Amino acid sequence: MRFILKSFQGCFYEYKGLPKSIYFIVLSRLINSVGAFVGPLLTLLLTDKIGLSTAQAGTFVTISICMFIPSSMIGGFLSDHFNRKNTLCFLTLLQSLCYLICGFIEMSMAVPVLLLAASFFSNAAQPSSSAMASDLTDKNNRQSAFSLIYLGNNLGFSIGPLIAGFLYKNYLSFLFIGDALTTIISIFIIFFNVPETKPVFDIENEILNDDFERAEEGSVFKVLLRRPQVLIFGIISMLLSFSYSQVHFTLPLYSKSLFGIEKGAQIFGMLMSTNGIVVVLLTIFIIGKTKKYYATFNVALSAIFWAIGLGMLYFVSSFPLLILSTVLWTIGEILHATNIGVYLADNSPKSHRARFNSLYGIISGAGQAMGPTIMGAYILNNPIKNVWLFTFLMAFICGIIMYCFYSYERSKLHNMTKYI
Numbered sequence: 001m002r003f004i005l006k007s008f009q010g011c012f013y014e015y016k017g018l019p020k021s022i023y024f025i026v027l028s029r030l031i032n033s034v035g036a037f038v039g040p041l042l043t044l045l046l047t048d049k050i051g052l053s054t055a056q057a058g059t060f061v062t063i064s065i066c067m068f069i070p071s072s073m074i075g076g077f078l079s080d081h082f083n084r085k086n087t088l089c090f091l092t093l094l095q096s097l098c099y100l101i102c103g104f105i106e107m108s109m110a111v112p113v114l115l116l117a118a119s120f121f122s123n124a125a126q127p128s129s130s131a132m133a134s135d136l137t138d139k140n141n142r143q144s145a146f147s148l149i150y151l152g153n154n155l156g157f158s159i160g161p162l163i164a165g166f167l168y169k170n171y172l173s174f175l176f177i178g179d180a181l182t183t184i185i186s187i188f189i190i191f192f193n194v195p196e197t198k199p200v201f202d203i204e205n206e207i208l209n210d211d212f213e214r215a216e217e218g219s220v221f222k223v224l225l226r227r228p229q230v231l232i233f234g235i236i237s238m239l240l241s242f243s244y245s246q247v248h249f250t251l252p253l254y255s256k257s258l259f260g261i262e263k264g265a266q267i268f269g270m271l272m273s274t275n276g277i278v279v280v281l282l283t284i285f286i287i288g289k290t291k292k293y294y295a296t297f298n299v300a301l302s303a304i305f306w307a308i309g310l311g312m313l314y315f316v317s318s319f320p321l322l323i324l325s326t327v328l329w330t331i332g333e334i335l336h337a338t339n340i341g342v343y344l345a346d347n348s349p350k351s352h353r354a355r356f357n358s359l360y361g362i363i364s365g366a367g368q369a370m371g372p373t374i375m376g377a378y379i380l381n382n383p384i385k386n387v388w389l390f391t392f393l394m395a396f397i398c399g400i401i402m403y404c405f406y407s408y409e410r411s412k413l414h415n416m417t418k419y420i
Contacts, residue, residue: 014144014288019136022145024193025129026152028186033156035182037164037175038099038115049107049172060112065369067116068123069362075124076220076358079131080351084198088128089191095121096183103176126361131354134345135197142345143295147287147338151280158276199350215351220359223352230347232405233296234360236398237340238367240303243395244336245371246310247329250379250387257384258317267319271326278330286334295343296406298335303399305332311392314385340364 038045046057078087098118102111137145167175201215216223224231251271256264290298309329316322340360348356375387 014284014291015148018141018145018148021136021194021197022133022148024189025133025136026148028189029149030152030156031182031189032186033153034159034163035179035186036157036160037167037179038102038118042115046112050109050111052112060116064116064119065365067120068365071120071123072127072358072361073355076127076355078124079128079198079354083196084128084132084135084354085190085194085196088125088132089187091121091125091128092183092187095125096180096187099176099180099183103173103180107172127354127358130341130344130357132194132197133341134348134353134357135199135350136194137345139346142342143287143291143338146341147283147291150334150338151283154276154279154283158280201350212347213345213350216349217351220352220355223349224356224359227347227349229405229409230344230356230360233299233343233347234363236402236405237299237360237364239394239398240299240306240336241364241367242371242374243306243310243391243398244329244333245368246375246387246391249372250375250384251313253379254313254384254387255322267322270319271322274323274326275330275333278327279334282331283334283338286331287338290335294406294410295339295346296402296409298339299343300399300402300406302332302335302339303395303402305329305335307392307395307399310395311388313388314392 042061046052046060052060075087075091078091095118098114098121102114105111133145133149134142163178164175167178199215212227216226252264252268255268255271258264259267290301293301306329309325309327309332312321312325312328316325344356344360345353375390378390379387
């Protein structure tokens with residue numbers, strides 16, 4: 001027991017000494033995610049309160065997903081060309097304004113329109129937020145900083161849906177107003193406590209720098225082609241996102257097929273609670289034990305955990321083994337979520353950092369969007385458990401490719417340092 005306590009104390013120590021602004025970003029993300037009331041209940045709002053059919057609600061969600069592409073690219077462009085902090089604050093305030101209006105009007109078709117606008121502004125703000133975290137850190141403390149931000153997000157999201165559930169039935173307007181107010185508070189924390197982070201550089205001097213974070217001239221696509229490793233990393237992440245999307249699409253259906261409609265829904269809820277508990281309890285410990293490794297190695301490891309955790313569902317039909325499966329794929333989620341930002345920050349030019357984040361979000365998001373569509377069609381004519389075999393193979397192959405990518409990256413760095 002004493003050994004475990006010492007291990008966790010050592011892991012907490014990793015979060016000491018981070019830039020002060022990072023702690024304010026974590027606090028901001030925590031408050032914002034605690035107040036994320038609307039998102040978890042979106043489908044119910046559209047069908048139960050607005051009166052849309054299931055098909056219409058699905059169309060709405062599809063439109064919202066498609067809007068991510070232009071909104072993210074616009075947000076990335078604004079953040080790289082103008083003040084990052086002001087861009088983040090302005091877009092987030094527009095998002096909160098949309099929610100606030102929803103809290104004071106009757107439930108009508110105006111609400112879905114406002115929700116689409118809120119989604120647009122929220123997606124546009126994400127590249128600024130990610131770029132600011134990258135600007136404030138360096139290669140020595142990025143993994144600790146990104147994991148702390150991830151932990152803050154998940155702590156908040158583990159609380160927000162519970163509050164939203166209580167507000168939904170009798171206090172619907174407070175669902176929107178509460179989301180808006182917590183979003184405003186979170187952005188005020190950034191505005192008053194985090195300085196502008198956009199790097200100042202001389203492009204002529206940057207050419208002499210052999211670091212992948214050096215600033216460059218040209219469009220984001222031209223610069224991306226000069227960094228093919230980022231493109232390869234993004235494609236592998238897209239395939240991994242395709243695999244991981246089955247957690248939210250196939251797993252509830254699989255639970256229903258094993259235990260029936262009512263009990264299956266309860267089991268799925270327990271698995272999601274297990275996911276949240278594992279994230280909260282193990283993130284600090286996992287990061288403390290893996291931060292010394294390359295980000296690519298950790299992503300390869302995450303793919304193997306996904307392969308085993310999701311692949312074992314092909315053979316699993318008991319609740320205890322479903323819990324074990326959830327613990328394993330959640331470890332993979334932690335490793336993946338806390339290392340992708342690190343890799344992007346280490347390989348993105350400071351001049352294009354926000355746009356690189358937006359492009360990566362689009363590439364990996366494509367995998368998440370394709371997953372339900374492709375597997376939904378597959379399930380119509382095949383046993384549902386076959387999905388887990390396919391998921392295992394895809395995640396395992398991605399893990400092997402990512403490990404080869406890591407080996408190449410390590411050997412290249414070794415050769416460079418050998419001649420210095």
